Amino acid sequence: MAASREVCEKVEDIAPLPPRSDQRRDRTAGFVIVGGGIAGVTCAEQLSALSPDDPVTLLSASPLIKSVTNFRQVGRALEEFDVEEKTTGALQKACPNVRVVHTQVRAADTDKHHFQQKMANARRVVIVGNGGIALELVYEIEGCEVIWAIKDDSIGNTFFDRGAAEFFLPHLTAGKCEENKPLKRLKYTVTESSSDSPKKGDTAMGGALGPDWKDGWRMKGKHDQAAHRVQVEYQCEVQEVLTREEFTRTGQTAECFPGTSRAEEQNDDWPVYVLLTNKRLYGCDFVVSATGVVPSTGPFLHNDQFSVAPDGGLRVDDHMHTSVPDVYAAGDVCTASWEPAPQWFQMRLWSQARQMGSYAAKCMVADRDGEDIDMDFCFELFAHVTKFFNYKIVLLGRYNAQGLGKDYELLLRCTKGLEYVKVVLQAGRMQGAVLIGDTDLEETFENLIVNGMDLSPYGEDLLDPNIDIEDYFD
């Protein structure tokens, strides 16, 4: 970065920015980014790398997400790796042309401290939702009974199929194993508020969470035993949430948690009662709603010029342009509206937010310079790596045969408690795969999907555990 700073100063000397009619004391914004989540921060970092002379202003209502092991430009004179930086100033320090502005904050409903307090005294909690956060919560929470209400007929619907859900069910009740393995990807954390935030500690938590959101969160409830006690309620939603008084007035009886006697249940004094649409009524200490992402398009909808997709996101084309000139969108806020590659589709995940943020920066710079660029390769193949119930999960391409109608077949290999491998084939060609456990197949399958190789000669032998398929296609 030293080299860039030098150049920056020289440019200022010999070619200062021309005066503008509306010039104020502050720097004019070359690029403005709204949102301090993964898409926004990745975009700012990328812009800084591609165009270090241009001012970049990043507006954020919530604390900035920050990649902790933040590796910047690797040049002849290698800069240090930042290992632990938690202040808002970190981004500015690393990218000197980026300025962060915290917008007006509003009072928050909850934050980490609040959650932990409630959790420490909880004997039972109701979790609503079937996405990534809900899945992680169900696994992480210990010493507490969990009622898990999902509107689907199997858990983890967005990520895996019913077969994989069946694979995971036994693990809902198994104990957690503490593992201190090294982390193999970029680590993200949330910056603590700095002195420029108007009200310290009173920040909005509506910001993006990223993959490491639960680091440092204590999720242990009141009960002693560490094992999970989870009861899944399928195909239902929350009909009503009642206070104790309201519950008493209804005269209904609450459901017992499996393993609890009716007598014990009747003596329990719950502060909150939840009536589910399947007519079951449970008492609990509190309810967590983890029902998914809603694009935060509020400020932009006042302007009718934005084309909005049915799911509420701002439509973008294959260069991340919205319908308004010079305005780009990336991450959860946008809806990909180009004709996607055969094995790619949008899913509101932190990994896609990062990819889009980075690509948006490239598009912004290319447009400014009048250049034509190709789409990043990450949009050719959907790929997401995550972990649930301590199993590695890799999702590739159309892993649930999304969009293939009935015109596909599946290959399966499964060993209880160890691995689950599912391959989606169409006309002999691999379209997607779900890999759970340490299968070591992800690289090979990524290649087979992208190469479009005809795999019909192999039939189901492709997944035969006796063949080292990864080595075969090396």
Next chain:
Amino acid sequence: MPENRSYNDELNFLDKIDAHTWRIKKGFVPNMKVDGFFYVNDLLEKLMFDELRQHSRAAGFGGFLPAMKQIANVAALPGIVKKSVGLPDVHAGYGFAIGNLAAFDMSNPEAVVSPGGVGFDINCGVRLLRTNLDERDVQPVKDELAQAMFDHIPVGVGSKGVIPMGARDLEEALEMGVDWSLREGYAWAEDKEHCEEYGRMLNADQSAVGSKAKKRGLPQLGTLGAGNHYAEIQVVDEIFDDYASRRMGIDHKGQVVVMIHSGSRGFGHQVATDALVAMEKAMKRDKVLTNDRQLACARISSPEGQEYLKGMACAANFAWVNRSSMTFLSRQAFAKVFNTTPDDLDMQLIYDVSHNIAKMEEHIVDGKQTTLLVHRKGSTRAFPPHHPLIPVDYQLSGQPVLIGGTMGTCSYVLTGTEKGMEQTFGTTCHGAGRAWSRAKSRRNLDYQEVLDRLAEKGISIRVASPKLVMEEAPESYKNVTDVVNTCHAVGISKKAIKLRPIAVIKG
């Protein structure tokens, strides 16, 4: 292709030459121009014949031919010279078996080049860095060092490189190989010396590479990927050849080294795939016949053949830039943890070898010096002492050959020999032969409930079920020690050092 012969009939074509060598006679498969040979010890021999037996019983795996058949099918390719060779780690692969070596006479207009003889992961290879650290120094900070390596080197599917690179940089790197890394400051000048081809194939031409390959390659440069690619922090476990080891800067047990095993990622895969498609089309035009569709190939002098060789050279250069980048990042990781410089740690590159590549080389055939296109898939060049193409510091000891065992098991360093030059065009094995997956046992059990839940009307679900059980064989894969010892016994390479891993970095 003839119908399945009985196993006993197949045996009529197989001759045991000596304790370690078998010959596959012409006629084992149609159109063989030369004989096939393969090297084994007792255990490896058993595995080879078990595989053949299962195939004859039609209990073998449909799309997967036994290695013996593949060696023979390669012997049927036009322009092949002397023999088709299976190294001790030979096992089934796409087209050529992995560990199948074959050389083609470039002056013969019929001679072909085959992408299956190079592999999809073009220039998949291994390099070894030494350090002046000892195991004692590293054990206490082992976890920190592993995390530092992970922090520096992106791993896993979807990971992106951290070394800044645009489309134009990529094109330069494809043509310049390690010279690009050197220019950008990621490699040391001495690194170039200690690499096959000096880390750059000169006939590389980036215009011979399709845009899809470039798109795949761009974000992946400097990444380790997943699967059998890994970086290992290793320790010298045994020294067999004191002189050769000292030439490499290894002088005591417990010395710490870093082994990096990786290739050209999606870039190589795409170059190979594009070539296979193009060549299949041209085969009819040029009247090229093979026994196996997977052996798609083209006359070396044809436009498709030339295009592939140029593209393959780009992929080779990509892999060298990739390994150079990871070398750079590893040096930084170590420097960081030990709070010093890579220089002070003496993190020199011992050598870098390729084990999926085709090379134009001079060899003596029938007493005459001939230019051959040597296909080494899953095998490693092993040039002897005094060979002009190896660096000055190894002129007396011979070219170092790096053999990565299966990740997590031991690795070896060997040196090339004269006998290898005569017998196998200066080639030896590349690692463990994973004919049968290590994971074979205890897989695919208790899946009925899962299957029931997955079932959907109108969708066919097939379950991979193990059709056979390998009786008796205690270990059903060709482990690296057996393989290396066999090469040593045959005399095509010499053992120098044995290495033991203490930390593994992989996706």
